[in-house]
Amino acid sequence: MLPNRDGYGHGLIELGAANSEVVVLDADLAKSTRSDWFADKFPERFFDIGIAEQDMLGTAAGLSLGGKIPFATTYGVFVTGRAWDQIRTTICYSELNVKIAGAHGGISVGPDGATHQALEDIALMRVLPHMRVIVPCDAVEAKKATIAAANVKGPCYLRFAREATPVFTEEKDFFEIGKANVLKEGTDVTIIACGPIVYEALLANEQLAAMGISARVINMHTIKPLDEAVVLQAAEETQAIVTAEEHQVAGGLGSAVSEVLVKNKPVPVEMVGIQDTFGESGTPEELVVKYHLVANDIVLAAQKALARKIK
Amino acid sequence: MYTQSLEELKKSCKDVRGDIVKMTAAAGSGHPGGSLSAVELMTALYLNVMKHRPEEVTWPERDRFILSKGHVCPVLYSVMARSGYFPVEELLTLRKLGSRLQGHPSSKLLSGLEVSSGSLGQGLSIANGLALSAKLNKKDFRIYCLLGDGELQEGQVWEAVMTAAHYKLDQVCALVDYNNLQIDGAVESVMGVAPLVEKWQSFNWHTIQIDGHDLSQVLAAYEEAKQTKGKPSVIIATTVKGKGCSFMENVAGWHGKSCNEKELQIALDDIYGKGN
Numbered sequence: 001m002l003p004n005r006d007g008y009g010h011g012l013i014e015l016g017a018a019n020s021e022v023v024v025l026d027a028d029l030a031k032s033t034r035s036d037w038f039a040d041k042f043p044e045r046f047f048d049i050g051i052a053e054q055d056m057l058g059t060a061a062g063l064s065l066g067g068k069i070p071f072a073t074t075y076g077v078f079v080t081g082r083a084w085d086q087i088r089t090t091i092c093y094s095e096l097n098v099k100i101a102g103a104h105g106g107i108s109v110g111p112d113g114a115t116h117q118a119l120e121d122i123a124l125m126r127v128l129p130h131m132r133v134i135v136p137c138d139a140v141e142a143k144k145a146t147i148a149a150a151n152v153k154g155p156c157y158l159r160f161a162r163e164a165t166p167v168f169t170e171e172k173d174f175f176e177i178g179k180a181n182v183l184k185e186g187t188d189v190t191i192i193a194c195g196p197i198v199y200e201a202l203l204a205n206e207q208l209a210a211m212g213i214s215a216r217v218i219n220m221h222t223i224k225p226l227d228e229a230v231v232l233q234a235a236e237e238t239q240a241i242v243t244a245e246e247h248q249v250a251g252g253l254g255s256a257v258s259e260v261l262v263k264n265k266p267v268p269v270e271m272v273g274i275q276d277t278f279g280e281s282g283t284p285e286e287l288v289v290k291y292h293l294v295a296n297d298i299v300l301a302a303q304k305a306l307a308r309k310i311k
Numbered sequence: 312m313y314t315q316s317l318e319e320l321k322k323s324c325k326d327v328r329g330d331i332v333k334m335t336a337a338a339g340s341g342h343p344g345g346s347l348s349a350v351e352l353m354t355a356l357y358l359n360v361m362k363h364r365p366e367e368v369t370w371p372e373r374d375r376f377i378l379s380k381g382h383v384c385p386v387l388y389s390v391m392a393r394s395g396y397f398p399v400e401e402l403l404t405l406r407k408l409g410s411r412l413q414g415h416p417s418s419k420l421l422s423g424l425e426v427s428s429g430s431l432g433q434g435l436s437i438a439n440g441l442a443l444s445a446k447l448n449k450k451d452f453r454i455y456c457l458l459g460d461g462e463l464q465e466g467q468v469w470e471a472v473m474t475a476a477h478y479k480l481d482q483v484c485a486l487v488d489y490n491n492l493q494i495d496g497a498v499e500s501v502m503g504v505a506p507l508v509e510k511w512q513s514f515n516w517h518t519i520q521i522d523g524h525d526l527s528q529v530l531a532a533y534e535e536a537k538q539t540k541g542k543p544s545v546i547i548a549t550t551v552k553g554k555g556c557s558f559m560e561n562v563a564g565w566h567g568k569s570c571n572e573k574e575l576q577i578a579l580d581d582i583y584g585k586g587n
Binding site: 061063066 | 375417418419427428433440443445474477
């Protein structure tokens with residue numbers, strides 16, 4: 001068990017050593033986001049901008065214009081919400097090489113409550129031209145995603161989670177931005193998930209198997225550009241889809257997958273995620289149960305999708 | 312880069328003013344008022360002060376210019392054209408379909424622009440980031456950033472003002488076009504920003520107050536900013552919105568509309584003298 005923000009911290013350290021152009025900015029949350037790990041090792045390349053997200057994104061834009069690869073870091077809810085126009089007009093419209101890291105994505109942030117639980121960040125970033133949106137599923141993948149983001153040109157949004165969650169991918173596993181990973185093959189239904197909830201999808205796969213249902217599990221770590229081929233193949237071969245995310249189903253992974261399907265291969269889709277509501281305080285464990293984001297909820301959604309299959 | 316003398320700059324300012332009213336008239340829209348107030352600041356910058364190479368836009372040592380108040384791109388396009396970035400005739404494509412000269416600047420379309428802008432309040436942060444990159448790379452290029460006085464109502468500007476002072480970014484030179492008018496009326500009646508000099512000083516900036524239409528003062532201010540070490544500088548230039556066109560001067564309504572044919576003729580007579 002590790003928080004995937006730790007993967008971000010490790011990724012930054014590796015990048016810092018490998019590439020002197022990498023710089024990191026934070027908005028007074030360096031300890032929490034793990035950007036302080038980079039700051040300790042490369043203090044001259046770390047800039048705390050204070051509690052000023054808009055200025056941080058603009059400063060990051062300027063650093064990129066000067067040839068640097070800036071990682072602008074704070075909580076996902078603030079970086080994508082408060083600085084959205086800076087990301088849109090300055091960074092995406094100019095197609096600048098700025099990496100944006102949103103920590104504390106999802107309702108599992110816990111007791112801090114609704115104000116600090118990013119549940120709209122994927123949607124906000126996904127609509128922006130030139131933006132890539134990456135949601136790693138565990139700490140190992142988070143590190144790979146961080147490094148991969150530095151190695152592509154253009155704006156990227158990386159979403160990390162606060163809580164320690166199971167680490168189920170390995171260093172040697174293939175990772176490429178925009179290429180989904182099929183974790184389990186299956187023929188009856190496909191579960192497409194992003195972020196730590198992918199682990200719940202794997203548990204759901206086992207529960208479904210016990211019921212005699214063969215569920216494919218896809219780790220869709222990149223929401224944009226979406227791996228459309230893998231989605232369409234799943235629709236073709238299993239004829240039913242479940243999406244799972246710790247985010248509003250409107251505008252997030254569920255929407256992204258549905259957009260591809262309705263244009264090409266309409267099959268039943270069930271969406272596990274936040275259903276048009278804000279979060280609240282509670283332990284992460286309590287919240288994911290209350291908001292229907294655990295394996296059992298995915299199983300129920302799969303059964304619904306199966307029942308809706310066009311015979 | 313050819314450096315113009317004071318007399319040449321005076322003449323260039325007339326041409327730039329002429330460009331602004333002509334290109335906005337041709338477009339049928341645009342922002343002449345705040346473009347005309349910044350003519351001396353911008354003409355002196357591009358044709359005398361900045362080291363830049365219009366023939367080599369990616370020259371790493373170049374000074375950078377960030378237009379934070381993106382709507383006054385007519386003045387920027389004009390000084391860019393007149394320093395050789397593109398033909399002066401292209402100015403008349405402003406705001407037209409397919410033109411590189413977008414209604415607000417797009418760096419993806421027009422090389423020579425550092426960054427796109429148009430949503431106010433963002434430029435100074437970008438200038439700071441460039442200055443930080445210069446410090447890391449031990450480069451001594453300077454970064455100029457033009458802001459409107461109404462734009463100072465945007466909170467991000469003051470975040471960036473803090474950042475520049477905090478990191479002692481003496482390569483940054485902010486220019487405030489203090490024409491005291493914004494769309495809804497006088498800046499002080501819409502949302503007061505005074506006292507500007509005291510505000511910037513209290514944020515630990517070096518302030519230089521000038522008449523923004525006096526080219527000698529403009530040139531001296533740029534030099535003073537360049538000599539100031541250990542803190543960023545701001546040139547607070549008192550200006551007249553619509554300067555040079557009698558019917559536009561100090562009229563808020565000329566913030567965002569262009570001349571018709573008759574008005575254009577009067578404007579050009581005002582700028583160049585009747586019969587010229």
